[in-house]
Amino acid sequence: xxxxxxxxxxxxAAAAAAVLAFTACSVEPWVKPYERDNLADPIMxxxxxxxxxxxxxxxxxxxxxxxxxxxxxxxxxxxx
Amino acid sequence: MKRGxxxxxxxxxxxxxxxxxxxxxxxxxxxxxSYDGGGVTIQGPSVLVRKQFAQKFSVSANHYxxxxxxxxxxxxxxxxxxxxxxxxxxxxxxxxxxxxxxNIGFTNSEENDYTAETFSFGVSQDIFGDLTTISxxxxxxxxxxGRRGDDTFRDEVQRQQYRLGIxxxxxxxxxxxxxxxxxxxxxxxxxxxxxxxxxxxxxxxGYAYEREIYPRTRTSDAGSIRMRYYLPYRAALHAEYxxxxxxxxxxxxxxxxxxxxxxxxxWTFEGKFRAYSQTKADxxxxxxxxxxxxxxxxxxxxxxxxxxxxxxxxxxxxxxRGGWKFVERGTLNVILDHMMFDYEDFRDLRGVGAVPGxxxxxxxxxxxxxxxxxxxx
Numbered sequence: 001x002x003x004x005x006x007x008x009x010x011x012x013a014a015a016a017a018a019v020l021a022f023t024a025c026s027v028e029p030w031v032k033p034y035e036r037d038n039l040a041d042p043i044m045x046x047x048x049x050x051x052x053x054x055x056x057x058x059x060x061x062x063x064x065x066x067x068x069x070x071x072x073x074x075x076x077x078x079x080x
Numbered sequence: 081m082k083r084g085x086x087x088x089x090x091x092x093x094x095x096x097x098x099x100x101x102x103x104x105x106x107x108x109x110x111x112x113x114s115y116d117g118g119g120v121t122i123q124g125p126s127v128l129v130r131k132q133f134a135q136k137f138s139v140s141a142n143h144y145x146x147x148x149x150x151x152x153x154x155x156x157x158x159x160x161x162x163x164x165x166x167x168x169x170x171x172x173x174x175x176x177x178x179x180x181x182x183n184i185g186f187t188n189s190e191e192n193d194y195t196a197e198t199f200s201f202g203v204s205q206d207i208f209g210d211l212t213t214i215s216x217x218x219x220x221x222x223x224x225x226g227r228r229g230d231d232t233f234r235d236e237v238q239r240q241q242y243r244l245g246i247x248x249x250x251x252x253x254x255x256x257x258x259x260x261x262x263x264x265x266x267x268x269x270x271x272x273x274x275x276x277x278x279x280x281x282x283x284x285x286g287y288a289y290e291r292e293i294y295p296r297t298r299t300s301d302a303g304s305i306r307m308r309y310y311l312p313y314r315a316a317l318h319a320e321y322x323x324x325x326x327x328x329x330x331x332x333x334x335x336x337x338x339x340x341x342x343x344x345x346x347w348t349f350e351g352k353f354r355a356y357s358q359t360k361a362d363x364x365x366x367x368x369x370x371x372x373x374x375x376x377x378x379x380x381x382x383x384x385x386x387x388x389x390x391x392x393x394x395x396x397x398x399x400x401r402g403g404w405k406f407v408e409r410g411t412l413n414v415i416l417d418h419m420m421f422d423y424e425d426f427r428d429l430r431g432v433g434a435v436p437g438x439x440x441x442x443x444x445x446x447x448x449x450x451x452x453x454x455x456x457x
Contacts, residue, residue, distance in 0.1 A: 028209065041310065052413070066358060071257050
């Protein structure tokens, strides 16, 4: 059985994120906090109703072979 | 290879903390769900409550029930219709420290022939002046598998999940989300009741059944990108793509596009289209050439080559605008999903007289309804 093709992509992204996290503190935000009204609107949430997105994810996982990376848990836009 | 990923994840978790971060909102949701399609109905409630305390903590609890009545294509061709109930309880705790958010969770799922327990841990941090949120998660699950009518059968499954999420503000109207997730399973991974079909000249219909046999390990990787764009007249567009691959040779693609439109009277409407396609597992076949044809054999339609499409319509109405007593806001919501499944190598055996392997391909539609009320306090 062959190794999944997205695996190397995942490792690369994790390593890149680690490097970014170490160097993050000196970056000047290009969208200022007072410019984030639109992003803070509830309609811009990736997961507006967790009780519903969790159920929807369960339905798809039960009917389809693929799983994971649905983005329903965790995250956030840092715009509150 | 796995060690490399874990090292990368732990090096990220050890990155220097900045400051800020926000705990999730206090809210309670009561949802009734209903799935009806392919001879299967599944209904039940889900109740989710989340509350902050001591300014740095947020606790959540979820009670979820599936009441299943199944006369699916598998059941009507190889077994008898059945009813069962699955109950799931989850608790979680979030802790905010500067710009770090940590969370732990525990989930227990019980049905008469399957028990699952999952522990999860996650950490997230806002960086780049809060333009970026990075989150990492790990879950460990232990399942116990039984078989009704066979007290001698008992097996185990261990699951591990590694999650990485990045949420990025690109402009004052555009958000980007990236997710990566690796899942490894080890143990008894097939359905203990499902059977495979093989050619057998000695039977009237020309084929017979025997138990499925799956590999005892599976590792999958999934990566997704999603974007959300704020339109000038207060509405939102979103799009998403996910790619998936696993060691059973299943490759899958998921596309989604949607639109959310609030109006002044307190209503919010949404529409969505989702398309999914996958290739089959390398040990899947609708009809094997003979009994015990190979080491691993499956005839689970979820492991076959197929496509599914979903059309969603949703509406939400603000019932507590401006607050009432301790409730700051409340909504009533209805979401309707119409799902269409088309199988390319899974055949419908309910007819009679066809030469084995020439029966019509199976397809079915399902309707999913969610009714829920949400209150913020």
